[in-house]
Amino acid sequence: MAYCKERVARFRRIVWNYYRAHGRDLPWRRTRNPYRVTVSEIMLQQTQVERVRGKYEEFLKKFPDFASLAGASSAEVLRVWQGLGYNRRALALRCLAKEVVGKYGGNLPREVEALDALPGIGAATAGSVAAFAFNVPVVFVETNIRRAVIHHFFPRRRKVSEEKVREAVATALDRKNPREWYWALMDYGAMLGKSVSNPNRRSERYRKQSSFRGSDRELRGKIVRLLLEQSRIAASSVLEITQKSAERVNEILESLEREGFLRQEKGIVMIAK
Numbered sequence: 034m035a036y037c038k039e040r041v042a043r044f045r046r047i048v049w050n051y052y053r054a055h056g057r058d059l060p061w062r063r064t065r066n067p068y069r070v071t072v073s074e075i076m077l078q079q080t081q082v083e084r085v086r087g088k089y090e091e092f093l094k095k096f097p098d099f100a101s102l103a104g105a106s107s108a109e110v111l112r113v114w115q116g117l118g119y120n121r122r123a124l125a126l127r128c129l130a131k132e133v134v135g136k137y138g139g140n141l142p143r144e145v146e147a148l149d150a151l152p153g154i155g156a157a158t159a160g161s162v163a164a165f166a167f168n169v170p171v172v173f174v175e176t177n178i179r180r181a182v183i184h185h186f187f188p189r190r191r192k193v194s195e196e197k198v199r200e201a202v203a204t205a206l207d208r209k210n211p212r213e214w215y216w217a218l219m220d221y222g223a224m225l226g227k228s229v230s231n232p233n234r235r236s237e238r239y240r241k242q243s244s245f246r247g248s249d250r251e252l253r254g255k256i257v258r259l260l261l262e263q264s265r266i267a268a269s270s271v272l273e274i275t276q277k278s279a280e281r282v283n284e285i286l287e288s289l290e291r292e293g294f295l296r297q298e299k300g301i302v303m304i305a306k
Contacts, residue, residue: 036186036204044185044205051224052217057082060089061165062216067141068099070166074158075126080117082223088117099139102130107293108304112261118250120257124293125153143167164215170208174198176233177222178215183232184225194237252277252285260295265303 059082061073072092076085095113096102102110107124114123129152133141142148143166148159160173174182174195182201187193207214225232255275259266272282286302289295296305 036201040186041205045207047185048181048214048217048221051221052213055220055224056217057220057223060086065166067143067162067166069093071129071141071162072126074161074165075122075129075153076117078122078158079119084117088114096130099130099133099141102127103134106306108261108264108306111257111294111304115258115261118254120254120294121292122153128152129154141166143169145169145171161215164211168210168212170206170211172199172203172206173215174202175219177219177226178202179222179236179238180225180231180233181218181222183235184229187232187235191235192237193235198236249281249285252281253289256282256285256289257294260302260304265301268297268300268302271302 061069064070073085073089076089076092092113096105096110105127107127110123110127111120114120117123132151133139141162143163145159145163148154148162149156151159154162157173157175160171161175163169163171164173179198182198182205183190183193186201187197205218252275256271259271259274268283268286271286272279275282286295286297290297290305293305295302297303
């Protein structure tokens, strides 16, 4: 798809004008520290900005750098993480810190490929970290960016491929100031999320999220919180407290054990070290 210069220029003007008038003042935008940027970007995966805002400074106070996070126990990290959901991100972030300390001497690499290879990162987060920590003009796509691009460049297309979205992002990218451009684009997309019918429904990536209430995610979180409160508990007590079937609870316990959250010994469940 070819993009006429006028259309791209108009899109940039709209985004920049909105940002200059309504740009969000977020704590992770006040730093260029790669560690702090990485923490914020992993926290923001699948989590609303306001929930992250309330936890970000607390986490940094407890774990101010890669070394302190790498040396922390699973329980220490999970306790501070409570309230953000998707607890596996907390353990992935600790694994990432260990790798940065062990492989890179505590200095986060700036190359997107190296970032993408780190635990818990993935392509989108690798791009956002590169852009926000190092001002690298890399192309990446997340929910708000996708929403803004589909709304403006594909207003009548019923199904938009991710390839087309990335092509539009690359075309509009401010390569001299990618850090601030992406802030502006994400803020504009967030505004659209509250004011127009969700354009992301027309993305090939769109999947309606299942209800949290009664889900395995809810049960996993409840079990992790229980272990953080009691450290050690009988598996039979977990069944009694959660009031779920033995088959379902055992499946959850086994998956949490495989993922490094807990360990089981002779009918006793405990948080992993």
